[in-house]
Amino acid sequence: MEKIPLIDLRAQYRELKDEIDAAFLRVMASGEYIAGPEVEGLEAEIAALTGAAYAVSVANGTDALALALEAAGIGPGDEVVTTAFTFFATAEAIVRRGAVPVFADIDPATYNMCPLDTEQRITPRTKAILPVHIFGQPADMSAFSSLAERHGLKLIEDACQAIGATLEGRPVGAMGDAGCISFFPTKNLGGYGDGGIIVTNNERIANEARLLARHGSRKKYFHETIGVNSRLDPLQAAIIRVKLKRLEEWNDRRRQAAEYYNNGLRHTPLRLPAVMDKAEHVYHLYAAQYEHRDELMERLKGDGISSGHYYPCPLHLQQALTFLGYKAGDLPVTEKTCAHSFALPLSPHLTREQQDYIISKVIQYT
Ligand SMILES: *Cc1c(COP(=O)(O)O)cnc(C)c1O
Numbered sequence: 161m162e163k164i165p166l167i168d169l170r171a172q173y174r175e176l177k178d179e180i181d182a183a184f185l186r187v188m189a190s191g192e193y194i195a196g197p198e199v200e201g202l203e204a205e206i207a208a209l210t211g212a213a214y215a216v217s218v219a220n221g222t223d224a225l226a227l228a229l230e231a232a233g234i235g236p237g238d239e240v241v242t243t244a245f246t247f248f249a250t251a252e253a254i255v256r257r258g259a260v261p262v263f264a265d266i267d268p269a270t271y272n273m274c275p276l277d278t279e280q281r282i283t284p285r286t287k288a289i290l291p292v293h294i295f296g297q298p299a300d301m302s303a304f305s306s307l308a309e310r311h312g313l314k315l316i317e318d319a320c321q322a323i324g325a326t327l328e329g330r331p332v333g334a335m336g337d338a339g340c341i342s343f344f345p346t347k348n349l350g351g352y353g354d355g356g357i358i359v360t361n362n363e364r365i366a367n368e369a370r371l372l373a374r375h376g377s378r379k380k381y382f383h384e385t386i387g388v389n390s391r392l393d394p395l396q397a398a399i400i401r402v403k404l405k406r407l408e409e410w411n412d413r414r415r416q417a418a419e420y421y422n423n424g425l426r427h428t429p430l431r432l433p434a435v436m437d438k439a440e441h442v443y444h445l446y447a448a449q450y451e452h453r454d455e456l457m458e459r460l461k462g463d464g465i466s467s468g469h470y471y472p473c474p475l476h477l478q479q480a481l482t483f484l485g486y487k488a489g490d491l492p493v494t495e496k497t498c499a500h501s502f503a504l505p506l507s508p509h510l511t512r513e514q515q516d517y518i519i520s521k522v523i524q525y526t
Contacts, residue, residue: 163464164505164514167346171509176402183398190394198397203357205404206341209324212334212359214366217392218373221320221342224356225253227390228338229288231358231368232314234259238287242318243273244475245494246292250318251475254290261484262286263476265491269434271295271447271501274493275303282307288314293322293332295470295503296348296414296444297436301327301335308336316340320356321444323349324411328438333359338369343392343400348414348444349407351396410508414443417506417515421446424519428526431500445470449500450526457502459525465518468503 173180187198199217207215218224234240236258242250244263251261264278273291289308291299301317308315315336319325323341325332333339343355358369371378376387418441422432431449435441447470450456457467474494476486488495504518 161464161514161517164466164510164518166466166468166503166505167507168509169345169350172403172507175509176406179402180399183402184395187395187398192394194391194394196394198394198401199392202392202397202401202404205401206357207359209404209407210331210333210339210341210359212339213361214359214363216358216360216366216369216373217397218356218358218369219390219392220354221340221344221347221356222249222253223373223388223390224320224340224342224358225249225290225316225318226256227369227372227388228316228340228358228360228365229253229257229259229290230372231365232288232316232337234288234314237285239283239285240288240290241278241281241286242290243292243294243494244477244491245271245471245497246294246318246475247320247471248475248478248480249320250290250292251478251481255481259287260285261475261481263486263491263494265493266497268493268497270297270436271433271497272297272299272436275300275307278304279307282311282313286311286313288316290316290318292318292320293325295433295447296322296325296442297433298322298325298327298332298439298441300436301332305336320344321347322442323347324407325442326440327436334361337362338365343396348411348442349400349403351400353393353396355392355396355400357392406508411442413508414506415441417508417510418443418446420512420515421504421506421519424515425522428523430522430526443506445503446506447501447503449497450502451500452526453500453502456522456525460518460521463521465521466505470501470503471498474498
């Protein structure tokens with residue numbers, strides 16, 4: 161058996177090569193390399209997909225978070241309650257705003273931020289809640305919406321891993337004040353470089369985010385405020401639009417692969433990923449937990465099976481965030497999960513033969 165990567169991006173390209181190459185060449189020949197119809201087309205399509213009234217494309221998911229926070233009025237000294245079980249960018253964007261990330265613990269079954277613990281962390285300085293739909297599973301948005309409403313807080317979704325996921329039939333992204341999506345190549349909808357987008361139903365936030373992402377300018381060479389340069393390239397937009405047509409089918413294939421693992425691994429001592437009631441998970445990652453994870457990952461590697469350590473270090477214990485004053489033991493569920501969780505290969509292009517091989521090896525080693 162050939163080596164099995166965690167996610168097979170070359171297989172994805174092979175499936176769509178002709179269409180992607182044509183889109184690429186179309187942009188190259190167009191003479192328009194910043195903004196233009198490909199970017200506007202993608203913004204309209206992502207707005208439609210997420211049920212949002214507005215979509216503002218930006219350079220990456222991290223900028224989407226920082227600009228959404230800024231557009232929502234989050235600034236220096238404001239506290240934002242979020243999760244420590246996520247990619248670093250979630251907290252980085254908060255700190256870049258001069259705001260203070262406050263970490264709530266997670267639910268051990270879904271890996272998502274726990275609403276009860278979130279409520280306990282709300283203080284008079286709290287201005288926003290920032291749940292992450294981790295690994296592609298929607299966070300408990302009805303609980304977070306009611307918390308935000310009761311405490312008068314902004315609700316921003318980090319949907320970077322979860323495009324296409326739904327909760328009670330509603331797509332993630334535009335459930336709160338704004339949602340942030342990443343087009344990083346390994347994400348469920350990835351470009352061939354960096355990219356991101358903000359979705360929102362709030363016209364004021366949409367206008368403000370667009371203004372900030374375009375040098376604080378609405379009219380060329382006239383600047384109302386200090387912004388940044390954060391744009392999505394037409395080349396990326398054209399490629400992402402090709403892949404977008406496959407997103408639903410690819411997310412279905414991810415779910416089928418996850419079910420196949422769930423079934424094949426059900427008699428092992430692994431703790432398999434749980435799906436929340438009424439949620440449609442899109443399995444950006446298939447993350448399980450196992451006590452002897454490191455040994456298992458090592459043995460799988462010996463058989464050519466990649467697995468991923470998600471996440472080796474929770475955000476509250478990251479060196480860059482020591483100034484926040486957290487210590488080991490502060491978020492027990494997050495820390496225990498970081499010690500035991502790992503991701504098995506999963507992508508729309510993983511074959512049954514590969515999965516059978518992976519399952520047999522996991523059974524053998526556990
Ligand atoms: C990928 C990711 C980001 C950042 O996205 P980039 O496009 O890489 O900047 C933020 N949050 C989460 C949860 C992510 O997975």
